[in-house]
Amino acid sequence: MESQSQHTHRSCSQVLVLREPDSIWTFEARPSILAHVGELHEALTNAGYSVTPIEIESAADLPRALASFHPCECVVFNWFEGFEPEARDGIEVTQQLDAMDFTYTGSGVLAWQNAQDKIRAKRLMRAHAIPTPRWQALCEENLDDWSIYPAIVKVANDHGSEHLTFDSVVYDRNGLANRLGELERIGVSSLMVAEYIEGDEFTVALWGNGTLYALPLIRVDFSALAPGLPHIRTFDAKWDTDSEVYHAIKLESASGLSPEIQGRVERAARAAYRAFGLRDYGRVDIRLRDGTPFVIDVNANPDITSEGSFFAAARIGGYNYSGMLDRIVQLAAERR
Numbered sequence: 001m002e003s004q005s006q007h008t009h010r011s012c013s014q015v016l017v018l019r020e021p022d023s024i025w026t027f028e029a030r031p032s033i034l035a036h037v038g039e040l041h042e043a044l045t046n047a048g049y050s051v052t053p054i055e056i057e058s059a060a061d062l063p064r065a066l067a068s069f070h071p072c073e074c075v076v077f078n079w080f081e082g083f084e085p086e087a088r089d090g091i092e093v094t095q096q097l098d099a100m101d102f103t104y105t106g107s108g109v110l111a112w113q114n115a116q117d118k119i120r121a122k123r124l125m126r127a128h129a130i131p132t133p134r135w136q137a138l139c140e141e142n143l144d145d146w147s148i149y150p151a152i153v154k155v156a157n158d159h160g161s162e163h164l165t166f167d168s169v170v171y172d173r174n175g176l177a178n179r180l181g182e183l184e185r186i187g188v189s190s191l192m193v194a195e196y197i198e199g200d201e202f203t204v205a206l207w208g209n210g211t212l213y214a215l216p217l218i219r220v221d222f223s224a225l226a227p228g229l230p231h232i233r234t235f236d237a238k239w240d241t242d243s244e245v246y247h248a249i250k251l252e253s254a255s256g257l258s259p260e261i262q263g264r265v266e267r268a269a270r271a272a273y274r275a276f277g278l279r280d281y282g283r284v285d286i287r288l289r290d291g292t293p294f295v296i297d298v299n300a301n302p303d304i305t306s307e308g309s310f311f312a313a314a315r316i317g318g319y320n321y322s323g324m325l326d327r328i329v330q331l332a333a334e335r336r
Helices: 030-046 059-065 085-099 109-116 118-127 140-145 173-185 235-239 244-248 259-276 309-316 321-335
Strands: 014-019 050-055 075-078 135-138 151-155 191-195 200-207 218-221 250-253 281-289 292-299
Touching: 014 030, 030 050, 030 321, 059 085, 075 085, 075 321, 085 109, 109 118, 109 259, 109 292, 118 135, 118 191, 118 259, 118 292, 135 140, 140 173, 151 173, 173 191, 200 259, 200 309, 200 321, 218 309, 235 244, 250 309, 259 281, 259 292, 281 309, 309 321
Parallel strands: 014 050, 014 075
Antiparallel strands: 135 191, 151 191, 200 218, 200 281, 218 250, 281 292
């Protein structure tokens, strides 16, 4: 594994941190968001960069927002995730940055599209022989075509586990029909159902272009959940800091795995990273059943706040927060 001290040479010194405006966040969420923003800016500054915040509402704002910057003199830290359904605006931002010839951190258009559309993602994994839970697109007309339980119902183009709750795991045909009806009543239409894999869950943080480095594996610890609840990271578990489940589910070092099992998990993650066309950094979520790793999600733009699983892996790997962000910026700069 690489060490933090290996990366001291910088091919750029100016970083433009691109993100959504504060006004899109709810009053309750804003303090937490602003704290993460301040932390990221401070960490990049401590890494030796001149940091300029850039706030936009859509890709159409980019020509104006970047008019005074030269593409060859900076790297855009792309922290714009989007707030439209299917993250269309996030994809459009990467398209516009490409059109303007700016180098930006993270994956490009194709990888965003591959990862965002879960049905497309499943087909891609099947084409590359990457183990993934069995699945099908879901609608009222094909309910009876599904017979594998327990199962999990997901929004096929979700962003950040939106609409994922403990009720998303169903145990029979009636439960599947009820969950489908609940989501359709609130206007959610693009749905899929997949086999629910019982087993340990790991997040695999990877970075690199060409040569990939896997950071230490992180195991998701569900042991503090109330008995009977399915072991999934719901929307609240990921984002609602006031919820009990947010504090119940922990991220821990996956120490104690045999070299063989660790190798299988990392190989599956690397295969997914490459198949999806990820670059600079990404995260692959895996469930392990009977020694077989099943890829359940591929993240082209994973959470890289200090509370996320990517930094949890980087910290175990010997990186502080500044060092992790510095490495991401340098991976982008080296591509240029």
